[in-house]
Amino acid sequence: MASQRELQFMRRALELAANGPERGINPRVGCVIVSSDGTVLGEGWHRGAGTPHAEIAALTAAGADAARGATAIVTLEPCNHTGRTGPCVDALLDAGIARVVYASTDPGTVSSGGGDRLRASGVDVEAGVLAADVDAFLGDWMTTATLGRPLVTLKWASSLDGRAAASDGSSQWITGPESRDDAHLLRSQHDAIAVGSGTVLADDPSLTARDAHGELLSNQPVPIVFGGREISDGAKLRQHPLPHIQLDGRDLAADLHELRERGIRSLFIEGGPTLASAFVRAGLVDSYVAYLAPTLLGGDRVALTDLGVRSIDHALRLALSDVARVGDDVRLTLTPKGQ
Known part of the structure; x- marks a missing residue:
């Protein structure tokens, strides 16, 4: 179950997501990397097609090796496929993230499955945190991704x-x-x-x-x-x-x-x-x-x-x-x- 601090950080991730472009094929996603003592190590959001996803941006802001053992709080399930950029799941695993908290499940048939893969790799995963808020924020992106x-x-x-x-x-x-x-x-x-x-x-x-x-x-x-x-x-x-x-x-x-x-x-x-x-x-x-x-x-x-x-x-x-x-x-x- 997500803690009150994690709920606060999810709201912050949603604020970050709002910085991204509203239209286009990609969703607006925000991510916060938090240490075990609750210190924010890095923040990021997706800036548009072809740019680093929110998780990559937040890990980059945190710096090399700083995220090992930390928690990634992200508004959308980390992607599990290679498009213009690599899978965010790989980046989180390579960085040594110990826990991932995300809101909405990725509806894509190709990009989904990130949560299951993280769990299978030993990462503690909490899904559905503030999902209703994030689903409403994503609006027609969520519907069109499903359709x-x-x-x-x-x-x-x-x-x-x-x-x-x-x-x-x-x-x-x-x-x-x-x-x-x-x-x-x-x-x-x-x-x-x-x-x-x-x-x-x-x-x-x-x-x-x-x-x-x-x-x-x-x-x-x-x-x-x-x-x-x-x-x-x-x-x-x-x-x-x-x-x-x-x-x-x-x-x-x-x-x-x-x-x-x-x-x-x-x-x-x-x-x-x-x-x-x-x-x-x-x-x-x-x-x-x-x-x-x-x-x-x-x-x-x-x-x-x-x-x-x-x-x-x-x-x-x-x-x-x-x-x-x-x-x-x-x-x-x-x-x-x-x-």
């Missing part, structure tokens, strides 16, 4: 009868300016924004996040294009502040895995209906945001196409988590039932 992909939000704007465009294909603007501003704010809150290559050709979107005056917001999502159609040199998305990523879209699960490997933890899908429906059919949507305008269009330009639902018994049921009036429109936020 092995970014969290996916699907957004569309439609008329009250579910049409995303009029029969002639025109769609600007179904919803009002308040909804458009609200959607741009949501864009800025995601790491990336995605459309299909057909939408790029048809609508030439910029895929930026802008304020009501058309100025770029401080946080811009990485533009993602699914599909193999060639994007012209003059396409607006080529003027985006960030370079776009194009994926063929034939294996969406694999594409999402690749995006997470690139450090993308949240993806905002805006269209069109073909891409949106493909993500729904694949069961890869974690949250839905639908803006409904008090407008009737009729016709067959629906927001979603075939989802593979052949009877009402197989309908994809969603749980309503929020309803908000945005100007004259209504914004619905939903999640798949069971999530």
Whole structure:
């Protein structure tokens, strides 16, 4: 069981972790090396991909041989694999650490197992200390590490009868300016924004996040294009502040895995209906945001196409988590039932 002093040092490790970069593939981790008499020997945190992990930074700060017989208190289970850096487990063992106290268990299939290996090597290990606090701090990193992909939000704007465009294909603007501003704010809150290559050709979107005056917001999502159609040199998305990523879209699960490997933890899908429906059919949507305008269009330009639902018994049921009036429109936020 962790002592009161170790709980205090875990809180300090969590403070250190907050110094690391908030976004990207790597978690924010902090570590404190403490002697048997409670003296802090070294502190460290992970500064980003390719830099020493928190345990290595703390051991380096402690100095050679100073950590022998000491305790390492770290916010995340020490990693047990070689990536851009070596396994932290090896470094702790080589330094002669006698006890390791960590909060959250590493959910990665490759990087996990550090606690068990330390125990097998004779190190006293205490796991789960302030785990709830650290899990909350890690936020979507923990979820995406477990899923092995970014969290996916699907957004569309439609008329009250579910049409995303009029029969002639025109769609600007179904919803009002308040909804458009609200959607741009949501864009800025995601790491990336995605459309299909057909939408790029048809609508030439910029895929930026802008304020009501058309100025770029401080946080811009990485533009993602699914599909193999060639994007012209003059396409607006080529003027985006960030370079776009194009994926063929034939294996969406694999594409999402690749995006997470690139450090993308949240993806905002805006269209069109073909891409949106493909993500729904694949069961890869974690949250839905639908803006409904008090407008009737009729016709067959629906927001979603075939989802593979052949009877009402197989309908994809969603749980309503929020309803908000945005100007004259209504914004619905939903999640798949069971999530």
